[in-house]
Amino acid sequence: MAVPTIVRERTPQIIVLAVILVLNAIISPGFFSIEIQNERLYGSLIDVLNRGAPVTLLAIGMTLVIATKGIDLSVGAVMAIVGAVAASLITSGYSLPATLAGALFVGLACGLWNGALVALLDIQPIIATLILMVAGRGIAQLITEGVILTFNDKPELIFVGSGSFLSLPMPVIIWIVVAILAILVVRRSALGLLIEAIGVNRRASTLSGVNSRVILLAVYAVSGLCAATAGVIAAADIKGADANNAGLWLEMDAILAVVIGGTSLLGGRFSLVGSLMGAMIIQSLNTGILLAGFPPEFNLIIKAAIILIILIVQSPASQAAMANVRANRQAVAIKSESREHAAR
Amino acid sequence: MRTLNLLAATAFATALSVSSAFALTVGFSQIGSESGWRAAETSVTKLEAQKRGIDLKFADAQQKQENQIKAVRSFIAQGVDAILIAPVVATGWDAVLKEAKEAEIPVILLDRTVDAPEDLYLTAVTSDTVFEGKVAGDWLVKEVGDKPCNIVELQGTTGSSPAINRKKGFDEAIAGHDNLKIIRSQTGDFTRTKGKEVMESFIKAEGGGKNICALYAHNDDMAVGAIQAIKEAGLKPGKDILVVSVDAVPDIFQAFVAGEANATVELTPNMAGPAFDALDAYLKDKKEPAKWIQTESKLYTPADDPQKVYDEKKGLGY
Known part of the structure; x- marks a missing residue:
């Protein structure tokens, strides 16, 4: 019965995603058509899954961080750092496993840095992670020495960004695997509950024996690892590390995905599935805008307007109003029923 | 002191009839x-200075105008012979440009211009971004001839002046050629x-790309x-x-070598060369240059030995 619960809890996200996909199909009639090209699935829907990979990965880490009442602004910059590290390792002759290990290690280190500032020094998360957000692009530029570090002749790393496995693009495979792992770990153990407890009240959970420092360190570390994975994908996708632009503003998209997915910025209850759907909603929107062929000046306005509508529909006030309507209807139904009874 | 130095330098240069201004000190606020x-x-600026025996004082402003203003003030205090500003x-440049003028130090603007009275600086060396778009458009017009051609356009960052101008120039070039049509245009943020x-x-x-005959991108990236x-x-x-773009960064020449791109219009990084030439003429012969020196917007195609250009450009720090 697990699936129906998820469907019931995520009804608003499912409806929004469905509406946007249908709108896309109206704008671009071939939107749902998927064919096999070069032995891989090819079509706009696949593009949505593929292009959404970085934000999806960031959103997984971001959900856990936000659930502890934190926020991680540094993920875009960590993507740039890790992309630079991966590009410089592979171009200096390291093997793919060594490159990936090095890249993930750097992402982990960035996450632990954020976690240490938040968990050990009790610095507010928005400020603690702002440090790396600002400094990160500088660090990435130092690594690439200010150029776009390309690796056109390294097919093994390029494969991570544009190869395919089981006919699906690699980034899609990677984010699905990471998402399943994350969901299993937090929901098949008490970890998810402990994270929520810290988000609701860190002091109370510490007093009741939750090791909040270690868990806080861990969620920021996971966020760093997710950002590292996204960074490797982004670099591999364009066969180069672009320190200036890799992951630029993606922290905002990731936070938005989490919020659209129904997790509150105040911490506590969270939903990874919701965040994944949030990321897909954002990417469907982006792809739809590109397919629509409006002048680019309208891109951000359209995106902002649609997101505003989504947030208004999800807002507590309109949720309450809808609940009211539903309750009234029920009351009316019960009343008329009892009237019928009385008439009899 | 500065005037003395300058006099000495000029006298020395004239005496030896060397073509370059010898032992000039120039400050460059990048x-x-x-x-x-x-x-x-x-x-390239450092190379050009070295070639002419100019002592270049370099200041990196890290994207901040206040750092640039500080750098210019320190150049004035050091009594340099000329100042380059990008x-x-x-x-917000009027005050500091006036200070330089009072100290009789000529200022040359590189790559971009400022909103200040023209008499506050000697000249500005910039590229004409409208013209760059036009060169790209002219190439495509010639390349496709009378055949119908649907073009897709990747614009630069929405609202940025190179994006606006490169679009304008390209549109001008293809206007009047009804066989060329821009069917889609969207920003790719450079x-x-x-x-x-x-x-x-x-x-x-566009039907799996079958309707598309050419791509015009506002930059090579x-x-x-x-x-x-x-x-x-x-x-x-x-x-x-067909792929035509602007900038001429090294990586597009690799694409030329692989036969995957067709033309690019160079935004030359050599703004300092023409600036030093103008400065030379001004200091030696008191010849006032025009207020705007336009750099060349050279068209490169795979016929221009792309491997050689790539190797030359790769060392410049692109």
Whole structure:
């Protein structure tokens, strides 16, 4: 019965995603058509899954961080750092496993840095992670020495960004695997509950024996690892590390995905599935805008307007109003029923 | 002291009838190193100075105007013979330019202009970005001849002046040629990632790319990203879809070598060369240069020995 619960809890996200996909199909009639090209699935829907990979990965880490009442602004910059590290390792002759290990290690280190500032020094998360957000692009530029570090002749790393496995693009495979792992770990153990407890009240959970420092360190570390994975994908996708632009503003998209997915910025209850759907909603929107062929000046306005509508529909006030309507209807139904009874 | 130095230098130069101004000291306030092109401009400026025996004092402003103003003031205090500024923004320069004028130090603007009275600076050396778009458009007009050609356009960052101007110039070039038509135009933010993503959507929206005859990208980075998207869609960039872009960064020459791009218009990083020439003429012969020196917008195609150009450009720090 697990699936129906998820469907019931995520009804608003499912409806929004469905509406946007249908709108896309109206704008671009071939939107749902998927064919096999070069032995891989090819079509706009696949593009949505593929292009959404970085934000999806960031959103997984971001959900856990936000659930502890934190926020991680540094993920875009960590993507740039890790992309630079991966590009410089592979171009200096390291093997793919060594490159990936090095890249993930750097992402982990960035996450632990954020976690240490938040968990050990009790610095507010928005400020603690702002440090790396600002400094990160500088660090990435130092690594690439200010150029776009390309690796056109390294097919093994390029494969991570544009190869395919089981006919699906690699980034899609990677984010699905990471998402399943994350969901299993937090929901098949008490970890998810402990994270929520810290988000609701860190002091109370510490007093009741939750090791909040270690868990806080861990969620920021996971966020760093997710950002590292996204960074490797982004670099591999364009066969180069672009320190200036890799992951630029993606922290905002990731936070938005989490919020659209129904997790509150105040911490506590969270939903990874919701965040994944949030990321897909954002990417469907982006792809739809590109397919629509409006002048680019309208891109951000359209995106902002649609997101505003989504947030208004999800807002507590309109949720309450809808609940009211539903309750009234029920009351009316019960009343008329009892009237019928009385008439009899 | 400065005037003395200058007199001595000029006298010395004249005496030896050397063509270059000897032992000049020039201060250069650079914006920063936000792009590969900017880094190349810095290294070319240093090279050009070295070639002429000019002592170049370099200051990196890290994208901040206050750092640039500080740098210019310190150049004035050091009594340099001339100052080059690549201004980060257009406004707010009047005061410091007046100070330089009072100290009788000529100021030359590189790459961008400022909103200040023209008599406050000697000249501005910039590229004409409208003309760059026109050169790209003219190339395409000539290349396709009378055949019908549907063009997709990757614009630069929405609202930025190179994006507006490169679009304008291209539109001017293809106006009056009814066989050329821009069917889709979208921003790729001057980046490879967005260039690739937007090109993917163009291909999907235009019958798998079969309706597209040419791509015009406002910079090479977007073109490089788009080339990958074209390849992944099973088409041949450079043949099935012609690729023309602007900037001439090294990586587009690699695409030339691979036969995947067709033309690029150079935004030369050598703004300092013409600036030093103008300065030389001004200091030696008191010849006032024009207020605007336009750099050459050279068209490169795969016929221009791309491997050689790539090797030359690669060392410049792009």
